[in-house]
Amino acid sequence: MSRSGRRHQEEEHENHERWLVSYADFITLLFAFFVVMYALSSINEGKYRIMSDSISSAFRSIPGSSSGAQVAVNTINSQLSIAIPAKRLPPNVKTDTAQAAKRDRLRNTAKDINKALAPLVDEGKVTVTEGALGITVDINASVLFAPGDARLDLGAVRALAAVAQILAPTDFPIIVEGHTDNTPISTPQFPSNWELSGMRASSVVRLFIESGVDGRRLTATGYADQRPLADNATPDGRQRNRRVAITIESRNPDNAVEVQISDN
Known part of the structure; x- marks a missing residue:
């Protein structure tokens, strides 16, 4: 087989695991989001349950693309309301x-x-x-x-x-x-x-x-x-x-x- 034939077959090979990159980015952003929210806010028990259910539902419905990540974040934001506590003096x-x-x-x-x-x-x-x-x-x-x-x-x-x-x-x-x-x-x-x-x-x-x-x-x-x-x-x-x-x-x-x- 000629070199041009082998190069053509290599170019046609498709990486089916590219979705892992988007998924890893989404997990990193989600982790950073909750770290910031934990540092700045207090969440009451009822709203915490809503947030937990939203996250579980989002993970069950995430497709293998980056668009699924955007849908999951929007679902959480639509149901979760963060209560910012009054500022306390040190x-x-x-x-x-x-x-x-x-x-x-x-x-x-x-x-x-x-x-x-x-x-x-x-x-x-x-x-x-x-x-x-x-x-x-x-x-x-x-x-x-x-x-x-x-x-x-x-x-x-x-x-x-x-x-x-x-x-x-x-x-x-x-x-x-x-x-x-x-x-x-x-x-x-x-x-x-x-x-x-x-x-x-x-x-x-x-x-x-x-x-x-x-x-x-x-x-x-x-x-x-x-x-x-x-x-x-x-x-x-x-x-x-x-x-x-x-x-x-x-x-x-x-x-x-x-x-x-x-x-x-």
Whole structure:
């Protein structure tokens, strides 16, 4: 047999398994379709049965051509309705939102305190700052107490009662710290600056409780002269160190940068 005869017979040979290519393409597309639907949607039980019956019917009626694949997909689409669930925020987004709302509430509380004590803030007797632990209100001891005493003056009672009215509706933990300078004290009531600083902090806490602040949120601490703000070698430095610090805790020390709170 000549070469031309053999080539003619080879060209006439027909591959009867070409339908497998179309069938494989259809199965791949169908698999990808359901993977995407599973990732994006939720299917209720009734609709799932419809989808299952449609797939079974489609596979039973698929002819050996690519046109059958198109018919099967159309049958499924005509009977299946996917319910897209409501978009849910990831847990970290919810946490960030809650923390941002908490920071806003804390800063609004600080601004209210700043307004309530505005005359003392203008005189430099009170400072309101935001730090790593939360909001700190530093009140000079000369505003609150007589020298060497832990009883609140009448003007101090009014000022602290105004602060208590702002703090009472909130839920932030509150730490009240008493601080002194390094000048020694030795009286029957206050043998050292430790007793004086602790009693001054306790006097403020007691007034807060009487003004409606939940006592479970309050802590009184005395530090004597161990945490000075300024050098005790000068009269001005000693005056700055004699103070009561009220810290409204955020329990979220993300930002350790201290900033001045203003009304603007």
